[in-house]
Amino acid sequence: MGHTRLGNLPRTRKWQEVVGLIAIGAGADQIANAVIRAAEQGLMQAAHHKGLVEAFWSLTQLTAAAREKDFAAALRDRGFNVPNNPSLPAILAAVSDVVDRSMPNNKGRTDLGEMAHSAATETINRIGTERTQSLFGSTSDDVQRVFRELGTVKNFGDLARRFYGQLMGKVLQFYVSRESANHVGEGQRFANLASKASFDDALSTHCRQASVIVEKFAGEWVSKRTWQNGEVGISRSEAEGFAHVAMTKIVAELKEGAK
Amino acid sequence: MNAPDMLFLCNEAASGRTGSTKGVAKLRTVGSGKNVRLELDDVGRQLNQNIPAALIDLVEIAALVYVADQMEHRGANDVESMGACWRRRMRFEIPVRVPTLWKSAAVSDALIELLSFLSEDEYDFTFTQYKSPPTLDSYLSFAGSATDKAPDSVILFSGGLDSLGGVVKEVALEGRSALLLTHESTTKLRTRHRALRGMIDSAAKGPPPQHITVRVNKKDQVEREYTQRARSFLYASLAVAVSRMAGLDAIRFYENGIVSLNLPISPQVVGSRATRTTHPRVLACMRRLFSLVTDTKFGVDNGFIWKTKSDVVRDIVASGNGSMIPLSTSCTHTWVFSNAKPHCGTCSQCIDRRFAVLAGGAGAFERADTYSHDLLVDARDAGESRVMMASYVEIAQQVSEMSETDFFNRFGEAARVLMHVGLPADEAARKVHQLYQQHGKQVMSVVDAAWETHKVAMRKRTLPESCLLRLVQDPNPVVVASGVVGVAPRPEPPPAYRLVQMGQGWTLRFDGVEKHFELSVGMVYLREMIAFPTKRFTVAELYVLARPHMKDIPSARSEAAFDQTAAHAYMTRLSDVNEAIAAGEKTGDFTSVSVAKNEKAQLLAALKAANFKGRPKTESKDHKRLRDRVRNAVDRAIETIAKYHNAAGTHFENSVTRGSVMGYNPPETPPWEF
Secondary structure (H helix, E strand, O other), X not given: OOOEOOOOOOOOHHHHHHHHHHHHOOOHHHHHHHHHHHHHHHHHHHOOOHHHHHHHHHHHHXXXXXXXXXXXXXXXXXXXXXXXXXXXXXXXXXXXXXXXXXXXXXXXXXXXXXXXXXHHHHHHHHXXXXXXXXXXXXXXXHHHHHHHHOOOHHHHHHHHHHHHHHHHHHHHHHHHXXXXXXXXXXXXXXXXXXXXXXXXXXXXXXXXXXXXXXXXXXXXXXXXXHHHHHHHOOOHHXXXXXXXXXXXXXXXXXXXXXX | OOOOEEEEEEOHHHHOOOOOOOOXXXXXXXXXXXXXXXXXXXXXXXXXXXXOHHHHHHHHHHHHHHHHHOOOOOOOOOHHHOOOOOOOEEEEEEEEOOHHHHHOHHHHHHHHHHHHXXXXXXXXXXXXXXXXOOOHHHHEEEEOOOOOOOOOEEEEOOOOHHHHHHHHHHHHHOOOOEEEEEEOOOHHHHHHHHHHHHHHHHHOOOOOOEEEEEEEEEOOOOOOOOXXXXXXXXXXXXXXXXXXXXXXXEEEEOOOHHHHHOOOOOOOOOHHHEOOOOOHHHHHHHHHHHHHHHOOOOEEEEOOOOOOHHHHHHHHHHOOOHHHHHHOOOOOOHHHOOOOOOEOOOOHHHHHHHHHHHHOOOOOOOOHHHEOOOOOOOOOOOOHHHHHHHHHHHHHHHHHOOOHHHHHHHOHHHHHOOOOOOOOHHHHHHHHHHHHHHHHHHHHHHHHHXXXXXXXXXXXXXXXXXXXXXXXXXXXXXXXXXXXXXXXXXXXXXXXXXXXXXXXXXXXXXXXXXXXXXOOHHHHHHHHHHHOOOOOEEHHHHHHHOOOOOXXXXXXXXXXXXXXXXXXXXXXXXXXXXXXXXXXXXXXXXHHHHHHHHHHHHHHHHHHHOOOOOOOOOOOHHHHHHHHHHHHHHHHHHHHHHHHOHHHHHHHHHHEEOOOEEEEOOOOOOOOEO
């Protein structure tokens, strides 16, 4: 039991260009550019995938629920299975559960959706722990305050930026990790595993920088939607529209901004 | 790309259909045309054989799903479609004894939730009334005496290290009367299993355990998909049936927490590419389904959820049963199995096992040479073996030093666990982090110990370059002039404009921004041109410069040198020289006449060498081909540069003339260094 399956990059010309660039020591930005060019078509098709939309929509719902007096009840009304006085880990579990339940019997499940699923909980954890100082021990009031603050134009932009930065970091590593470990060792691109880990960090950093393009757009978007929709909140179809535009922007940024 | 879609017509559902259709398969567990073998051997006669019909249905459904799971390929490498082919659509038409139960929303939902999370496939079941169902006896083979006592517990015993640890705990330490259920997927391990059973029987504190062996496979079928993600559903369903026959209402897995949670070992491992065999959510789904089917509060748990594999090994050794360890088998690459080397040493299970054996203090019980590849010092081929090893160690190294926050920043997948381990989310999160940190530290303790053992070989670099220790160790320490290892001196800043071939690629630095490119002849042409700005190169010259071993390109050179423009220039100059000679002779300026005659002789010699017969030649096919090759290579190089470096691409696009005569002639030449 416990079998894990690994794969390689396709042997097509565009993917072999990625392999070649890893081998000859190209930088994180150049490899990101090459990967995005190779994967662009599939990525843009996947921008409508349910897992991505649901993960992003969950983030909007957390901020909306935090504006209400009874945070736990507001979360449950939105489909999050949380106890009274939810802690940060309880919210991570509830977000994960709500995204999973949105795709019963795996209808609409894709790799991008799975990565968005993880990226959403990772982003919530990162921001939550930054603003409450700790994963454990934060009170429900602390957690509610954090998500209420994330509903402002500036902070929601930051939330969206981090989510897309984290997601694109995962997407790039989804491809690059199929090849990079083959270039570790004396006389190779990476002298050792630590050197490869530094490259992985550089790739993540590059994605975080590229995701700045989403920040301003996201803040204005949520402000407009909140003003227009009022109590109704942001719908899934609106979240889908945002997800597609944001993906378009960050893909373009990774292609053009890296030059 | 469409997801694989299969319809499985099972038992009586297959009877009414004739012929074969693509995407449709017939599966029969009994009767004529039987092609699915389902056998439980050595069932003790003390077990109650009057088990409910719904349980026989459960066993059949599980066997059919297990066989079907192996009949259709997953597209593991469909990276561009985001796993569209990894997730298949599996439709089943199955006759059952209790259709009202299986068609009920509660049972149907529970079954689909379990299977869909386990394997990430999409399932659709159509249940019909079984007209002539077989009895359970059709699948059982009885043995044992009637006086055998019913067991206290049913343990799923795979013959691997974890389940061995569970058996040692219950049978050798606690003296429980256990029934061990083993799924025999290959006969290759039969002798080892038998020997291990003998040792377990001898070590039993109470009554020796009972053993039941299960065999499920499809006759005459070459296995197409080896991932077998639905395997634990079969395994558990059989155990449920046996436990109910023994009057029990619980089954227990023994699998270490790291494998049970199975957080992705590498970023490419998304979703069920990491197995969820005993994931806490799977066990929760099993509890729900089996409770509905048995109409009891049925328990399914994992006795080792908060233990690492090294912990399990340490407990086996501490119990005095370390000698059983070499007879347990973890490797999935059974096709390379041999009695001398039962473990391949390259699959994820072998890597995990060997680290656990060494970290758990059982190195003395299991020789390193029982692995085809030594964990620490053998070379690893490029590809899955090396990527697996590198990823495993890298994750362990990182996790061993991660705070709780960093851990959940990195492994969002861990949030899937928190609701299903029977603890408040905070406590569950804390325990998951502690478990992984413990695992990371245990793995790195093995690496540290191995460095100490092999330090001489490491210093002398006699170990293979791709072995684990060399991959982890920095093989290129900075050596200063005195030979003392130290901190590298700060390097000189690189030039702002540079185009050089480095190793297997080109490095271009333009306006301070550096990019790398694969080897290409276009880059060679480009480098030659920018090395001599304003010089005009014929395509033949460039072609030869890139191929110094070639001495001559005759047709190309002559044609290129005397294309229409060049010939016109030569003829014009010859006419001017003739006029100069005539004028000099007329005025008696013999010095000018001599100079002009010399030039005329050179011009005529050049024309003769080019075989010029008085009329400019049209471009030949050979020359056109050569010109196109060179120009296309330069075009491609500039295009590639533009993909990754806008400014450099634009600069070359505007500065490099491409035709029969080529050159680099920018308005202002950057200070290139080569």
